[in-house]
Amino acid sequence: MSKLAADPNIADPDGFYARLLEAHRGLSEDESHALNARLVLILANHIGDEAVLDEALALARRLAEPG
């Protein structure tokens, strides 16, 4: 059974999306990549549940495969 929340879970998705972009504003591409990496690490630690993390990794990876 899936443990990863795939349905909407953020009350104000547009607001979050805007704040995500805001967090990157004024950064060079390298700095932005670094910020994203930190964000992944911070959020992953917050989630903690390895089953959820594995599902999230699998979902993200699947979209990197061709087709």
Added chain:
Amino acid sequence: MRYEYKEFPYETPPALRGAPEPRRPVAIVGAGPVGLALAIDLALRGVPSVVLDDNNVVSVGSRAICWSKRTLEIFDRLGVGERMVEKGVTWKVGRTYHGEREVWSFDLLPEEGHKMPAFINLQQYYVEEYLVDRCRDFPELIELRFKNRVVALEQGAESAALTVETPDGTYRLEADWVVACDGARSPVRAMLGLEFEGVLFEERFLIADIEMKADFPAERRFWFEPTFHSGQSALMHKQPDDIWRIDLQLGWDADPEQENRPERIIPRIRKVVGDRPFELDWSSIYTFQCRRLERFVHGRAIFAGDSAHIVSPFGARGGNGGVQDVDNLGWKLAAAIQGRAGPGLLPSYSDERVQAADENILNSSRSTNFMTPKTPVERLFRDQVLRLASEAPFARRMVNSGRLSTPCVHDGSALNGPDDPALPAVSRPGAPAPDAPAPWGWLLDRLGRGFALLALGEAAPPPAPEGVETLRIPQPSDEMRARWLGEAPGAICLIRPDQHVAARWTACDGAQLARALDRAMGRAPRQEDEA
């Protein structure tokens, strides 16, 4: 004070003096720490061996310096542990820095009540010297043959024949078992044409030992992006005799020959130690690999130590893993030679130590990957973990400068008998017996000769089968209670001759004990055979 290398005497082997060269139960190829420890373990179990080494001095340069608690317990069982601890530098704290800032520290033995410390640092040449001295205590059982190079091996159904080159010529030596302890480049492995699969890390490290008076702490200190070195990492360790180990990461482009010249090394070290006077004692440029054989037993040839598996040194899992191979192999090989082993016993050496090698390879590859990121993205995550570590405690746990050697727990081993889950996990079947104060001193001092039946607290043990010694401890120490009983009023634990737990119960009868002993001797069918 520099180490003085003494040459071990060479003697013309009997075959080349016209004397008989009878077939031996065991020939050990290689007198490194692993081969020497095995000869002693076998001698303690009454099995004679001949040790062949192509060289006649101990390890040149210190190479392995960090010896773990479990290895020291094994060395203690072999009779050299106390001497090593006395000479070695005891330590248990490791600190990891990013630049000048400490980002993470660990204490490897936070609890009291163990005979052996978490770690000592002791140069490999001392370890080998002490092992050679100990071998000399068994003149009837251990024959050390230096300047005896094994150049060929022929496998028979029930023995193997070695061709050995010496200064006096070449001779043949037959043995029921050949144990290849001939190191990372194992000529025996090549003679059998065995694959040694794994990975090479594309990175070069300068490893140097210097002699210097300094009051740096007896701690493992590791720096990522040190301020005093242009490479990505540095490591410093204290050794006896005012010798210090310094490892500097140089990058893959570094030219090994150029970099190993004193005129290149000394300025690098100077930046690490400041203006303290020092002398360069030994140095080498290394590339690290993690590889292992698929199986460690091939007919009459058995592999142990670096010949069977190699790891990068971050985590000190090479020499420690090799000595732990010996611990596992000694009693099994002795039982096979003495006709007591079930058919599954020697195969269990390979199964259990492959499991351990995989654990060591996993840990040491993860550390090496963290230190030597292979792609820009790996580098990105590594650097951001380090950035976060100064702010967020969770990231400190991800900083990986080496996960130090811990013994493998053989969960799922075919030798394991029943467990009672009411008892603490640290002493479950497959685990090395955790030490604790005992009425006679330390628990481990009485474990490891043959099988032992430990009867703790209120438990009444059944009569012990032949060859099993019962040890009763009606009033266990607090440490023993915590590690062996938990809340249970009593426990009966069957301990293998390598001090690993075979089975345990809160109560058991003679039939249950006999079945567990059979299983621990490899007499029960292996799982894959049952299927």
